[in-house]
Amino acid sequence: xxxxxxxxxxxxxxxxxxxxxxxxxxxxxxxxxxGVVTKSLLGKAHTVMAEGGIAAALANxxxxxxxxxxxxxxxxxxxxxNNPRMAQLHAQEAPARVRELEAWGALFDxxxxxxxxxxxFGGHKYPRLxxxxxxxxxxxxxxxxxxxxxxxxxxxxxxxxxxxxxxGDRVAGAFGYDRERGRFKLFQAKAVVLATGGxxxxxxxxxxxxxxxxxxxxxxYHAGATLMDMExxxxxxxxxxxxxxxxxxxxxxxxxxEGGILLNKDKRRFMFDDIPPLYKNQTADNPExxxxxxxxxxxxxxxxxxxxxxxxxxxxxxxxxxxxxxxHGGVFLDISWIKEKLPNAAEHIKKKLPSxxxxxxxxxxxxxxQEPMEVGPTVHYVMGGVRVDADTQMSxxxxxxxxxxxxxxxxxxxxxxxxxxxxxxxxxxRAGEYAACFAKEHSAVSVNPDEVEAAARQALEPxxxxxxxxxxxxxxxxxxxxxxxxxIVRREEELEKALSQIPVLWxxxxxxxxxxxxxxxxxxxxxxxxxxxxxxxxxxxxxxxERKESRGAHFRDDYPAKDESFAKVHMTIRKGPxxxxxxxxxxxxxxxxxxxxxxxxxK
Amino acid sequence: MAxxxxxxxxxxxxxxxxxxxxxxxxxxxxxxxxxHEIQSSQANDLAVRWNCKAGKCGxxxxxxxxxxKLMCMTRLSQLPLEKPITVEPMRSFPLVKDLVTDVSWNFxxxxxxxxxxxxxxxxxxxxxxxxxxxxxxxxxxxxxxECFLCQDVxxxxxxxxxxxxxxxxxxxxxxxALEMHPLxxxxxxxxxxxxxxxxxxxxxxxxxxxxxxSIHITDNAIIPLKERVxxxxxxxxxxxxxxxxxxx
Ligand SMILES: Cc1cc2nc3c(=O)[nH]c(=O)nc-3n(C[C@H](O)[C@H](O)[C@H](O)COP(=O)(O)OP(=O)(O)OC[C@H]3O[C@@H](n4cnc5c(N)ncnc54)[C@H](O)[C@@H]3O)c2cc1C
Ligand code: SF4
Ligand code: SF4
Ligand code: FES
Numbered sequence: 001x002x003x004x005x006x007x008x009x010x011x012x013x014x015x016x017x018x019x020x021x022x023x024x025x026x027x028x029x030x031x032x033x034x035g036v037v038t039k040s041l042l043g044k045a046h047t048v049m050a051e052g053g054i055a056a057a058l059a060n061x062x063x064x065x066x067x068x069x070x071x072x073x074x075x076x077x078x079x080x081x082n083n084p085r086m087a088q089l090h091a092q093e094a095p096a097r098v099r100e101l102e103a104w105g106a107l108f109d110x111x112x113x114x115x116x117x118x119x120x121f122g123g124h125k126y127p128r129l130x131x132x133x134x135x136x137x138x139x140x141x142x143x144x145x146x147x148x149x150x151x152x153x154x155x156x157x158x159x160x161x162x163x164x165x166x167x168g169d170r171v172a173g174a175f176g177y178d179r180e181r182g183r184f185k186l187f188q189a190k191a192v193v194l195a196t197g198g199x200x201x202x203x204x205x206x207x208x209x210x211x212x213x214x215x216x217x218x219x220x221y222h223a224g225a226t227l228m229d230m231e232x233x234x235x236x237x238x239x240x241x242x243x244x245x246x247x248x249x250x251x252x253x254x255x256x257x258e259g260g261i262l263l264n265k266d267k268r269r270f271m272f273d274d275i276p277p278l279y280k281n282q283t284a285d286n287p288e289x290x291x292x293x294x295x296x297x298x299x300x301x302x303x304x305x306x307x308x309x310x311x312x313x314x315x316x317x318x319x320x321x322x323x324x325x326x327x328h329g330g331v332f333l334d335i336s337w338i339k340e341k342l343p344n345a346a347e348h349i350k351k352k353l354p355s356x357x358x359x360x361x362x363x364x365x366x367x368x369x370q371e372p373m374e375v376g377p378t379v380h381y382v383m384g385g386v387r388v389d390a391d392t393q394m395s396x397x398x399x400x401x402x403x404x405x406x407x408x409x410x411x412x413x414x415x416x417x418x419x420x421x422x423x424x425x426x427x428x429x430r431a432g433e434y435a436a437c438f439a440k441e442h443s444a445v446s447v448n449p450d451e452v453e454a455a456a457r458q459a460l461e462p463x464x465x466x467x468x469x470x471x472x473x474x475x476x477x478x479x480x481x482x483x484x485x486x487x488i489v490r491r492e493e494e495l496e497k498a499l500s501q502i503p504v505l506w507x508x509x510x511x512x513x514x515x516x517x518x519x520x521x522x523x524x525x526x527x528x529x530x531x532x533x534x535x536x537x538x539x540x541x542x543x544x545x546e547r548k549e550s551r552g553a554h555f556r557d558d559y560p561a562k563d564e565s566f567a568k569v570h571m572t573i574r575k576g577p578x579x580x581x582x583x584x585x586x587x588x589x590x591x592x593x594x595x596x597x598x599x600x601x602x603k
Numbered sequence: 604m605a606x607x608x609x610x611x612x613x614x615x616x617x618x619x620x621x622x623x624x625x626x627x628x629x630x631x632x633x634x635x636x637x638x639h640e641i642q643s644s645q646a647n648d649l650a651v652r653w654n655c656k657a658g659k660c661g662x663x664x665x666x667x668x669x670x671x672k673l674m675c676m677t678r679l680s681q682l683p684l685e686k687p688i689t690v691e692p693m694r695s696f697p698l699v700k701d702l703v704t705d706v707s708w709n710f711x712x713x714x715x716x717x718x719x720x721x722x723x724x725x726x727x728x729x730x731x732x733x734x735x736x737x738x739x740x741x742x743x744x745x746x747x748x749e750c751f752l753c754q755d756v757x758x759x760x761x762x763x764x765x766x767x768x769x770x771x772x773x774x775x776x777x778x779x780a781l782e783m784h785p786l787x788x789x790x791x792x793x794x795x796x797x798x799x800x801x802x803x804x805x806x807x808x809x810x811x812x813x814x815x816x817s818i819h820i821t822d823n824a825i826i827p828l829k830e831r832v833x834x835x836x837x838x839x840x841x842x843x844x845x846x847x848x849x850x851x
Contacts, residue, residue: 040652042710043749044660099730105719105784107738107745114732132742138659139745149710150718157707180699209654243631249657359657362676364631472643516648519615520700523647 002456004175004184009035009154010439011432012174012187014161014216015195017045018137018424019404019431021144022097023193026432028151032439035154035187037176039211042157043145046197046209046405047424050137051252051355053119053129054425055418056094060111061118062126062298067091069125071595072602074419076278077123077308078383078412079552079562080599081229081570084591085390086410090419090426097425098130106143108132120257120294122306123416125282125602127296134254134355140421159185161215162528163455164192164223164400165447171223171399172445175455179525182518184456190442191435193393194220194402195428198382199233199536201529204476204483206379207239207250213529214536216406220386221535225395227573228408228586229384230536231543231554234415235488237312239378241330246363248378251333251356253417255373256305258352259294260335261287262316263372264324270331271304274315279307281603291341310414310553313377317488320376330376336369345369377488381420383411383553384543387572392434393427399438399445403431413552462527468513471527478505478530478537486541491557495545502538509534542583543571607679608687609637611649615700622646623687628679634690635663635674638702650701658815661748664755665702666691671752671813674702693755706751712770716778717794721786737785744780744824746816749773753810753820759803769800772810772820779824782831796832801825 010032013024020036028034038045057070070091075082102108102116108130109117118127132139149155161176165186173188196216200208221227238251256262264270275283283304284290290303305312316331326332335353339345346369350357353368360366360373386395386402388409393401404424411419462471481501485494509530514523549563550556568588576582591599605628613622624641635653642649653663656675663674668682668689682688696704725731753772759765770778778795781787795801804825811820818824 040654040660040662041706044654044662046654048660048748049655049657102731103721103724103729105721105781105787107733107741107784110733110735110738114734115730132745135659135746138748142745146713146718149714157710180703180705209656209660211654244629245632245636355659362658363633363678470643470647472647476643514647520650520703521648522642522650 002184002453004186004452004456006186006188007035007154007156009033009187009189011191011193011435012037012189013193013195013432014174015045015197015404016042016155017047017195017197017404018140018144018421019428020045020193020195021141021148022425022428023195023403023432023435024153025144025148025151026429027436028153030433030436032436035156035189037156037159037161037174037187039160039179040158042155043141045141046211047137047141047421049209049250050140050421051134051250052121052254052257053131053136053418054094054098054140054421055121055124055128055416056098056130056422057091057128058095058098058116058118058130060115061296065126065128068598069602070094070128072599073124074410074416075412075599077414077416079414080412080567080591081552081588082412083390083409083589084595085589088595089390090410090423093426094422097422097429101140101143101425104143104147106139108139119254120302120306121417122253122256122312123308124418129418134252134353136421156185160525160528161219162459164219165451166223166397167445167447169398170442170445171397172447175452177459179520182521182524186447186452188445188447190439190445191399191401193431193435194386194400194406195404195431196406198405200379202479202482202533202537202540203379203487204479205239205248207236207248208379213532215529215532216402217385217539218532218535220395220397220400220402221539221573221575223397223400224575225397225400226387227384227539228387228570229412229543230382230539230573231547231571232383232413232552233379233540234309234381234383234553235313235377236380237309237316237377238333238375240364241374241376242328243364249359249363250378250380251373251375252353255333255335255353255356257294258335258349259291259338260305260333261303261337262305262312263332263334264319265326266324270319270324271307271312271315275304275307276311283307308414309417310555313488314555316377326374328374330374332372333375334372336371381405381415383413383415384408391430393431394434394438399442401431401435403427413554459528462512462514462524465511465513468511469508471512471514471523471530474505474508474512475526475530475533478533482537482540486537486544489555489557490544492545495541498541499545502534502541506534538581539573542581543573546571546583546585605684607637607684609641610687610689611638611641611701612691613649613701614698616698619698621689628684632679633675634667634677634679634688637679638674638690650699650703652703659748661750664693664750664752666693671755673750673752673815676815693751695755695761696751708766709749709751709754709773712774713777716770716774716781717789717791719781719784719787720789722788731786733785741780741783741785743818744776746818747773747776748816750815752813752815756809756813758807758809759800765800765803768798769803772825774799775801775804775828776818776820776824779828782828792832792835795828796836801829801832
């Protein structure tokens with residue numbers, strides 16, 4: 001018999017990033033008992049890394065902004081594959097969620113008249129991102145953390161969930177281990193909110209931390225929920241490329257928002273060479289107009305550097321592929337040029353982009369106020385995730401909710417920058433609210449001790465295997481494979497090769513062995529995370545193979561154009577009766593007439 | 604390619620010792636890369652805490668060649684590679700394993716500090732107006748990534764172990780951020796003096812020197828807080844006022 005500690009909560013929130021904390025605060029306010037589990041310490045979740053800002057149509061800087069414009073921008077960015085109801089709720093509720101942060105102590109940068117300042121970002125028509133320099137995520141997570149610790153929430157830090165438990169169809173709790181001692185913990189709960197973030201660690205070059213192993217997606221999938229839109233993985237156009245050890249670390253879009261330009265090795269501003277028709281009307285005609293836009297000229301259109309991320313990333317790949325890249329396989333991002341325009345440019349840059357200044361100075365010996373940076377695409381975000389109901393965030397499994405990056409629907413085929421932090425707040429709150437309702441309305445559940453026993457046994461298997469390879473090698477090979485074959489530009493043969501490799505990697509995973517004991521043992525943790533990474537990698541590969549067109553973040557070299565027959569179709573993934581992964585095409589939700597009208601008006 | 608020796612602390616609460624690992628170094632490498640390399644090829648169970656690898660989360664604190672630093676922001680090119688590089692856990696907190704310490708005390712301390720309490724909104728729509736210059740001052744404190752390196756280095760904790768009477772520089776920064784927040788109306792001065800031990804700080808400035816966010820912990824947070832405490836408690840008029848209010 002395995003030993004474990006048991007905890008009881010009405011609502012269990014898995015994840016303590018923006019979405020998880022916001023959900024926990026809301027559920028707790030509804031008067032139910034709430035537990036939060038997180039793999040790392042409180043305040044360290046990925047949300048802490050967000051830089052640019054939170055998108056919300058506050059209209060503090062440009063009074064032409066309102067939720068309709070934000071809604072239309074989000075839908076255009078997502079190539080209309082977004083769940084329209086989610087995009088609507090998001091645009092409508094984001095301003096209130098941002099103001100609420102201020103009431104809890106967040107200190108955003110200010111406008112001249114003392115209100116929350118907003119900045120430009122790719123794909124947003126007006127300056128819309130509430131921000132704090134380039135450390136908005138830190139401000140957000142710290143505000144939620146410092147508010148949350150006084151709400152009577154039980155926090156289980158450095159505890160990893162390895163499986164969800166069910167009672168019949170309903171979710172009944174979760175099972176995991178604490179990292180420190182490796183002891184098992186059983187959480188019984190009437191409702192569970194997944195807020196586990198993304199999947200970036202499936203790739204070699206990523207801006208994501210070790211936590212991003214797709215746990216929530218895999219947990220939900222194995223519990224019978226549906227995954228959707230997995231082919232849409234966002235490559236952020238600007239990650240660091242040099243030196244090797246920092247490859248992938250994010251360079252915020254804020255650099256371009258403040259006037260940074262992209263150049264190839266011939267100093268050509270190549271982004272002007274390829275502007276997609278959907279955005280022709282919104283893009284500056286020349287560099288001068290682009291500059292004026294970044295400096296707040298309301299009559300100017302945005303520079304092409306601020307086109308959507310998928311497009312900018314592919315333009316960079318093209319420059320590199322055609323031999324016009326920078327010395328280390330990227331392109332140049334230059335903000336120092338603004339000294340031609342501003343008298344105290346160096347000070348201005350340091351004030352507006354302090355962490356970027358530091359990051360390059362410390363990690364790459366580059367002074368961004370004086371010289372250009374080298375940048376290239378990096379895996380950043382997954383639009384796909386657990387399919388949920390737009391209003392309640394409940395998945396197909398009763399009592400199981402998902403919010404934040406691990407949920408799907410809001411962003412469609414491509415996410416706009418800044419729309420994630422607002423997503424966390426809006427849908428984190430909703431998930432918490434409805435999870436609390438669900439817990440109040442439903443009777444207690446019980447967990448099956450045999451299921452718990454089986455989960456414990458499986459978790460300990462890597463220790464029992466005498467000889468086998470270590471988990472890190474399998475992880476590296478998976479990351480390389482995904483990077484090479486299921487990356488930013490995809491084609492049939494490579495996707496097929498990846499698909500045929502996945503069973504081989506699963507087989508290797510089944511034989512992985514780890515040394516040492518259960519106390520804070522990264523080898524063991526990695527072995528357990530690998531199961532999730534393999535599950536999501538397979539889902540991404542299958543979905544990418546199935547979508548035989550290019551749309552948003554998904555680009556197929558062999559089908560480079562959009563195909564109308566895929567325009568209103570989602571790829572959904574479920575676990576089949578024999579444990580095999582099943583993919584199907586499902587129609588997207590119809591855009592209601594009133595929302596369609598908004599889209600038309602904003603074209 | 605050059606090689607380097609890393610002398611890494613291995614052990615747990617019961618005790619431990621240094622273990623040497625030799626490895627090749629690549630350009631631009633930081634200490635955390637070296638630790639990861641060791642972990643993946645030589646010691647799978649080497650415990651280390653990290654998240655962002657970009658100096659943003661404050662998880663990877665350690666003592667490198669005796670200096671409290673973030674492993675992910677310490678480049679090997681800044682270290683003398685001809686000698687072994689020592690990498691040890693923070694010594695002011697109980698050891699969990701290898702480079703990982705139990706920093707939970709810090710989280711408990713924070714809960715004792717009175718939370719943010721804003722004044723009534725300035726505008727009918729429930730929002731406030733603040734000047735950027737008033738916000739600037741507090742934003743400096745809010746840059747804190749809770750790496751606890753300042754706590755690690757402060758002698759009041761490290762040498763005198765006054766964990767029950769002294770909240771440490773990190774939480775003076777936290778208290779200062781709340782006290783100087785343009786909207787906050789709570790009073791934390793009594794707590795700072797009585798239970799949070801601001802008087803124990805003798806302004807050695809060691810905390811400021813190690814802060815990876817370059818927060819002027821002593822000059823901008825601790826000293827102004829000390830002044831406020833002095834003003835409130837030793838100003839004869841205010842003292843009299845307190846007697847009438849029944850506050851001691
Ligand atoms: C460098 C960078 C910059 C960004 N900048 C912006 C920006 O400016 N604007 C914007 O809108 N978006 C930005 N994003 C995206 C945004 O930060 C993320 O999408 C968002 O923070 C995700 O939040 P979350 O709450 O869903 O998850 P996270 O904040 O990642 O939290 C996930 C939580 O789940 C926990 N967890 C995971 N698995 C388990 C498990 N098995 N058991 C227990 N706990 C688990 C983790 O420990 C963690 O606490 C950025 C992303 C990056 C990487
Ligand atoms: S200045 Fe004060 S708080 Fe900072 S290290 Fe010295 S004694 Fe500690
Ligand atoms: S004040 Fe500085 S050293 Fe102290 S915890 Fe914060 S960031 Fe770290
Ligand atoms: S890993 Fe986040 S600060 Fe070093």
